[in-house]
Amino acid sequence: MKLKVFMAMIFFLPFINAPFTAAAEKTSPESSFTDEVKTALLACRQQSSPLPRLQCYDQAWHPEINVYQADRPDRYWLQIMEQEKQRQSGDPVMILKTFNTEGSAGIVMLTVPGNGNYPARAIFAISCIENITRMQIAFTAPQGKGDQMLEMHADGKVLTSRWFWRGSGYRLEASRGLQGIAEIQQLFGAKELVISSDQPALKDLRFRIDGLKQALEPLRQACHW
Incomplete structure (x- = not known):
């Protein structure tokens, strides 16, 4: 069985x-x-x-x-936009603020709206973040990728340099380190910065930078230059 x-x-x-x-x-x-x-x-x-x-x-x-x-912008773009978002009607054209973030040595940032208007289609920014000086132009939409040749006209002085698209194309950044600092110093004493480029988003961008050297004093101390 x-x-x-x-x-x-x-x-x-x-x-x-x-x-x-x-x-x-x-x-x-x-x-x-x-x-x-x-x-x-x-x-x-x-x-x-x-x-x-x-x-x-x-x-x-x-x-x-x-x-x-x-496809998203990076944190450096967000920092620029957040600072300009807090702009008040009585603020000067160039705003410089210092603030702390978790796990970092603090941030010092100067922002200028393009063509003197707010909200602007582009924002010029110089920052000291983690002891690194950055000169940037931030946009409200992605504009390019790779590198970008442009001319900076500052009251008769013309500086040609290679910049780089960062943050998914929302942000254009100059070289960092000593070369970037030297380019910023070339702007001292000028009243207006005019950008010239074959890129439509950059063509004839204007930023008021009268008094830039004095305005950047806290930033220069923070980044030790």
């Missing part, structure tokens, strides 16, 4: 197991992967360090988040 029961179980076992196998194959997450996701996941296996590997898997699983974040 036991032998008959055992033989019956062996006979029906493939039929009992088949639906579960089919269901497992049907619900396997890998079957729903696109070729791009599969390729990305395979590439992640080549990462030897745990943290980069986890980040790689996260980006592979959620590529739409990556695309969304890539």
Whole structure:
């Protein structure tokens, strides 16, 4: 009797197991992967360090988040816009503010609206953040990528230099370090800065910078130049 029961179980076992196998194959997450996701996941296996590997898997699983974040402006753009957002009607054209942030040595920033208007289509900014001096022009929409040649006209002086699009194209930034500081110093004594470029967003941008050297004194002390 036991032998008959055992033989019956062996006979029906493939039929009992088949639906579960089919269901497992049907619900396997890998079957729903696109070729791009599969390729990305395979590439992640080549990462030897745990943290980069986890980040790689996260980006592979959620590529739409990556695309969304890539189109967003960065924190430096947000700092410029936040300062101009707080501008009052009686404020001077050039605003310089000092404020602290978590985990940093503090920020000193000067902002000037383009063409003397607010809200402006572009904002000229010089900042000292983490002991690094930055000269930038921020826009309300992305305008370019890569590098950008432009001319700065400051009351007869013409300075040609290469700038760089940052923050998904929302922000144009000059060279940092000694070269960037030297370019800022070339603007001292001028009343107006005029930008000349073949880029439509930059053409004939004007910023009032009368008294720039004096206005930047706290920033220069903060960044030690």
